[in-house]
Amino acid sequence: MAVILASTENMPYDEWLDWRKKGIGGSDASVVCGINRYRSPIELWMDKTNQIPYQEAGEAAYWGTQLEALVRAEFSKRTGIEVNPANQLLQSEEHPFMLANLDGECTHPTHGKCVFEAKTASAYKAGEWDDAIPDxxxxxVQHYMAVTGYMGTYIAVLIGxxxxxxxxxxxxEALISMLIQLESAFWKQVQEVVPPPMDGSEAAAKFLSERFPNSVSKLKIxxxxxxIELIRQYEVACDNVNQYAEQKQEAENILKQMLGDNEIGMADDWVVTWKSVSQERLDGKTLKVEHPTLYKKYANKTSYRRFSVKAAM
Structure with missing residues (x-):
């Protein structure tokens, strides 16, 4: 069962984000499980531990919110099932770290009260909705059912x-049990401020740069x-990057040759552009020579740690 943690009706976006940091929400579940395509566990951990600034909702999230009422109304129109909006942040009584912000609630003929979830999707993702729903x-929705105790969820989507x-x-029940186990372990890491395993995300790189900004000891460890395996992985990746970088440059050069003096080219559903862009930049070298005092006054000194892997001599 769930308890009402807060009313979300007319709640400012930044306040809503603050409430979400008090636990793990439904959209966090796939991140915790490591299958989210847009966010990594380390990034979510940094968010929950207040180590990254607020991020404005992107265009897709914005329009998803704006169209939520339309999807809800269309579902009711097509099915005859009434959906009640849920303007509340719910918290699991049994597992208080599990939160839920439902799009709505409705009733199934045999399963009783259930969750309603509204989605919008790009036309390019239509195939993901053919036989099932995206992972x-x-x-x-299983996270939401874990919080509410409901036995089912209606999910409706407007595609393209x-x-x-x-x-x-x-x-x-098996999936919910796995979710509870993984989310419980993740929330313990949040509470103890212990980061999850490192991954290849920008958030992980940012965390390490801030956690270890300077090399202090010059001793070899x-x-x-x-x-050893990580070094091999790094070397193979570097080789592949160089190979693909050359292939990318080759394709770019040939496409530029095809465009010539033209700015825009069309090929099937693709648009290729090669636009003229004007920029004004400060000539630091000339400024340093001709006005050294001024250069010194406004020059910013920065430091960073250079990473490299090479064979030992």
Missing amino acids: EYMLQ GNTFRWKFIERD ELPNTA
Whole structure:
């Protein structure tokens, strides 16, 4: 069962974000499980521990919110099932770190009271909705059912602005049990301010740069044996980056040759542009020579740690 933690009706966006930091929400579930395509566990951990600034909602999230009422109304129109908006932030009584901000609630003929979730999707993602729902949304609705105790979820989606689909998802006890276990472990890391395993995200790189800004000791240390495989991974990746960088440059050069003096080119559904851009930049070298005092006054000194991997001599 769930308790009402706060009313979200007319709640400012930044306040809503603050409330979300008090636990793990439905959209966080796929991140905790490591399958989210847009966010990594380390980034979510940094968010929950107040180590990254507020981020404005992107265009997709903005329009998803704006169209939520339309999707809800269309679902009711097509199914005859009334959906009640849920303007509340819910908290699991049994697992207080689990939160839920439902799009709505409705009733299933045999499963009783259930969750309603509204989605919008790009036309390019239509295939993901053919036989099931995307994995991250499956985890999201199972998370909601874990919080509320409900036995099912109706999920409706508007695809590409002109295709409407809806599905009923039953409660999956095995999946919910796994979610509770993973989210519990993650929330413990948040409370103890212990980062999850490092990954390849920009957030992880930012965390390490801020955690270890300067090299203090000049002593050589012996790395664990697991470092050998990581070094090999790094070297292979560098080789692939160089290979793909050359292929990318080749394609770019040939496309530029095709465009010539033209700014825009079309190929099937693709638009290729090569535009003229004018910029004004400060000539630091000339300023340093001709006005050294002024240069010194306004020059910013920065420091960073350079990372490299090379064979030992």
